[in-house]
Amino acid sequence: MRLATPSGFATEVFLLEKPDQTLLPEGAWTLVGDERLREAWTRAGMPEPEHALWVSVPEEEKRLRTVIPWLEHWARVPLHRDATVVALGGGVLTDLTGLAASLFLRGVAWQVWPTSLLAMADAALGGKTGADLAAGKNLVGAFHPPRRLVACTDFLTSLPERHLENGRWELIKTALIMGEMGWAMEMLQEGPVKFAWVERALAFKAGVVHRDPRESGERRLLNLGHTLGHALEAASGYQLLHGESVGLGLLGSCFLAEEQGLKSYPAGLLDLLARRLTHLAPLVAPWADCLPLLARDKKAVRAAHADGETAVTQIQCVLPRPGEPAVQRALPPQAWESAHARLLSTLHQEGVRA
CATH class of the missing domain: 3.40.50.1970 (Rossmann fold)
Structure with missing residues (x-):
């Protein structure tokens, strides 16, 4: 079709x-x-x-x-x-x-x-x-x-099961960008990936890309989960697959959104996210390894000091909201530290419960 x-x-x-x-x-x-x-x-x-x-x-x-x-x-x-x-x-x-x-x-x-x-x-x-x-x-x-x-x-x-799961995270990302809680919950349940999910994700992305082909505004929303995710992926020595890293970044983004004063996600959805990610906890690098990689993010904003050196002051971050479309905020890389800590803590707690 x-x-x-x-x-x-x-x-x-x-x-x-x-x-x-x-x-x-x-x-x-x-x-x-x-x-x-x-x-x-x-x-x-x-x-x-x-x-x-x-x-x-x-x-x-x-x-x-x-x-x-x-x-x-x-x-x-x-x-x-x-x-x-x-x-x-x-x-x-x-x-x-x-x-x-x-x-x-x-x-x-x-x-x-x-x-x-x-x-x-x-x-x-x-x-x-x-x-x-x-x-x-x-x-x-x-x-x-x-x-x-x-x-x-x-x-x-x-495809091996791990690679199917790897792709599922990009579909879940789309649901969270749209604020579609029901769709996100459906995809977080066990069971095979559905044809209709791929169709819906492609249609959504086509609309966003058409409106913003050069990623100057709305298209940046498609980076949800990628800011922290890319840092985690690189810090793992690429032992984490890209989609797995995005999944971890999605959970971290939910935590960061709450810290920024946005509406909290229901515990049930956060639990489902954590449950699907728990097995990746040993591959989550410590914060000290992630911070330098966050500073290299393509969306980073640099400012010049008096001595001519530049430093990253902000990154364009995408924050999800339950029931509403995701939003963008410029935040310093250090803003991710507590979200990273909460991500690690949540994965370990979920692992103990399992």
Whole structure:
């Protein structure tokens, strides 16, 4: 089915059960795909272009060095400006492929076929492409929207349970941004991820991205859970998956919102959040390791001292509210310290009860 998106939206969005080759580019195209999906792709009767790249890109290789050989390969083919690149894989691969497409010949068209729940729920839509630097996540990138997004739920059947749970957190994030308590509670219960949840999350994000394509205002709300989450992810040495880190960041954001005088979340929802996150407690880094990483956040605001040095004074933080849309507030990085402490305490208490 094709999802309804705002008029003039840059990306066509399709949510299907099985891959459909009629949705591939009509003209010249090539493929960058996760090598683990090659068999599933061909078994589904999908064509493989002559110069396809089947690659393995672990999280630690989300770097510029990874895309250089792809660009050289496209130049040798050669790939022309009217060709389309198809990205088949999870969020790391699709982010890098979109970045490579934005760089090659100053920008060629691309399609994204996300194969992880995390990518379907978040990374694949919105036109953000990126690579990591030693200083932090996604510090290099470009806005380069794909022409088409095709999410096929059949690809999710081979995912390990941990990776399905990883993607569920981005769906829960959407519910908390919207203030949809009932939807958040439903997704926090045990049970499989529902097709309708992905559809709703994609439709919501498409609307936000259309209204704010360059992330200058409303789109920043999509960073709920990411400010503390990115710091926790990096401080864990990336033992935490991205979605797991966002889940921890969501609980921390609930605590920070309360400390900032916003309405408290019901204990029942906080308990459900903590229960799904308890097993991650050993990977939550101490505050001293998180603070320097928070100061590197892309949303940080710096101020110059008299000696010419600059320091981070504030970060644009997203705070959830039960029953109402989330809000943004500029807060110093240190504002997260007590929320971090409460996060650790809550996870340990829940672990003892379990």
